[in-house]
Amino acid sequence: MRIAPLPEDLIELTAAWTGERFPDGRPKVADQTLRQLANATTEQAWDVLRKHGFHRQFAGGWRQTHPGRVLVGRAVTAQFLPHRPDYDAAVVAAGAREGHLEGDRQNSWIIETLRTGDVMVCDIFGKVKDGTVIGDNLGSAIAARTGVGAVIDGGIRDLQGLSELDNANIFFRDNDPTAIADVTLAGINLPVRLGEATVLPGDVILGTPSGIMTIPPQLAETVAVAAEDIRIRDIFGKLRLSQRTYTSAQIDVGVWAPEIEADFQDWLTKR
Known part of the structure; x- marks a missing residue:
């Protein structure tokens, strides 16, 4: 098993994209397109995607560390599952083969893969208590690496500190003082779920006061x-x-x- 798919696997998964890619195989939508999308509204994006047959690209009901600030970037996806000892042992072994240290928390494995312009998209099945994927330390790392932010279908902690990060906006379900526990990382750059939307690695994430639109890279321009x-x-x-x-x-x-x-x-x- 692998924590992150091979480049050829990501190319096959996102075969509709024919443009530039990152070395890991993720679609690389042009920076200029991302800048243009920062002026788009949820409804404008929804209308275009609907006309192209994409009817389930919106997820609502979020809180934000910087309400009103638009978030635009390329998705790096991650999924967590409820903890199971034998599965967790297999994940730890696979992570070691891919260069992740056993002593590091698995949520930090995701952050180490992020690049400028990325959005970390985490599906942790809506868990808030003991589901706090980041606090202000990991949030600072996300801000430094991406300059954009994250979308977490679950919890965060240290909301006050995260709200002080000027170069990142975090969309999340709720906050809680607990630390992340009793979950296992299922993988990085897999298809994940946000509400009714399926998110693929390399999708463009458009976060507005209305919610999250997940834009397939081939339709971003x-x-x-x-x-x-x-x-x-x-x-x-x-x-x-x-x-x-x-x-x-x-x-x-x-x-x-x-x-x-x-x-x-x-x-x-x-x-």
Whole structure:
């Protein structure tokens, strides 16, 4: 068994992506696309993904260490399972073969794999008490390595300290003073679950005040371009509504009438 899959396994898992990859096989969505996605809303991304047949990419109901701050980055996934002694022994042995020290906590194994622009995505089955994947020490390591943050479907501790990290936003279910216990790391860069969403390594994570959107890498640029178009159209639509040029029924439709579209294109050119 392995803790992290081989590069060829990740390439097969994410075969829909044909662009650049990290040495471990994860898709590497361009930095420029990530910057563009930072301006996208949950609803804009949801609309594009739905049109491409991806109907279960949203997970809501989070707390954040920095409410209101948008989180965008490439997913490094990890899954924990309830502790079982014989399975844990097998994981420890596999971890040793892959260079992880037996004395290190398994949650730190994930952090050591992170790169700039990554988002650590942990599925710990919603566990909060004894399910606190990070505190402010490991949070500081995540901030230093990624400059982005993490999404933890479970708990954190040291919320006050984590809230003081200026270069990382952590999405989590709840906080608790206990330390992580009675769980075993099932693997790194596996398919994991966040609510109703399946997350693959290399997915783009878009975290907003609404929740988490998991964007397949092959659709990240499409979402970024469409979101920008929607944003500009929203500006125009609200302007014309405030001027009472058109009715709400005329603006709030899927496709504008030809005369409104022409007005928009003229406004866009002059803008």
